[in-house]
Amino acid sequence: MIQLLYTTALAAMLAAACASAPAWAQSAAVKVDGAWARASVQGQKATGAFMRLTAQDATRLVRAESPAAGVTEVHEMKMEGDVMKMRAVPALELPAGKTVELKPGGYHVMLMDLKAPLAKDTAVPLTLVFQDAKGAESRLTISVPVATTPPGGPAGMAGHGHRH
Numbered sequence: 735m736i737q738l739l740y741t742t743a744l745a746a747m748l749a750a751a752c753a754s755a756p757a758w759a760q761s762a763a764v765k766v767d768g769a770w771a772r773a774s775v776q777g778q779k780a781t782g783a784f785m786r787l788t789a790q791d792a793t794r795l796v797r798a799e800s801p802a803a804g805v806t807e808v809h810e811m812k813m814e815g816d817v818m819k820m821r822a823v824p825a826l827e828l829p830a831g832k833t834v835e836l837k838p839g840g841y842h843v844m845l846m847d848l849k850a851p852l853a854k855d856t857a858v859p860l861t862l863v864f865q866d867a868k869g870a871e872s873r874l875t876i877s878v879p880v881a882t883t884p885p886g887g888p889a890g891m892a893g894h895g896h897r898h
Contacts (some may be wrong), residue, residue, distance in 0.1 A: 764789045764828065764864055768885055769878045771845065773854040781852055782809075783843040783860055783878055784792050784836045789828035796825045799861040804847025806860075810824075811839055825865070837884075852880045 769785035780803075787795065798806045807822040818839075826841055828834050835841045843860065845852075854856055861875040 735855055742745060763791065763866065763872055764862070764874060765794055766874065766876055769860075769876060770884055771852055771858050771860075771878045771880045773853045773880050773882050776851050776891070778851065779848055780844060780846040781848065781860070782838065783845060784884065785843075785878075786833050786835050787828055788833045789830060789864075792826040792830045792849075793828045794865045795828060795862060796865045796871070797863045798843045799863070800845055800859060802849055802852065802858045802880060803845035804849065805844075807844045807846070808841065810841050828864070854882055856880045869892045 765788045766787050767788075769783065771783040772781045774781045775890045783798075795808055798808055800806045808826050809820055810823045810826075811818060811820045813819075822844075823841070826834065826836075834841070845858070857879050859875060860878045861873055864872050864874070867871070
């Protein structure tokens with residue numbers, strides 16, 4: 735009986751530790767690290783989430799979901815002529831063993847139609863949906879810290895000339 739109680743308590747502590755894990759996560763296929771979402775203010779309807787993704791095998795990020803937003807999309811920003819354009823992409827290729835950075839001014843996850851402002855020093859749940867070379871989908875849910883600047887300071891914001 736005591737062994738059963740000990741095992742149950744240990745399992746509960748392990749579950750609590752996993753639930754409060756940092757914003758990086760490891761699935762069988764993709765490692766996510768450096769994740770953060772830009773804080774928003776009252777009335778602001780959109781913001782971005784950023785991170786580094788490293789896939790063990792060639793994989794694609796096919797969509798993202800969050801209960802904090804009415805619409806969640808993977809976006810790309812790039813120069814077309816003299817104009818910076820932003821648009822949703824159907825999928826983001828993640829080559830095997832290469833880190834792909836989602837950052838301000840490049841690829842990122844857009845959280846649109848926010849249901850409430852994202853306050854600094856809170857976290858937002860985000861589910862990333864991946865597709866492998868055989869077409870099988872996998873989901874990875876992470877808790878993304880909300881901040882006004884990327885981890886390590888504002889240097890990661892270089893080149894980001896508009897507000898989400």
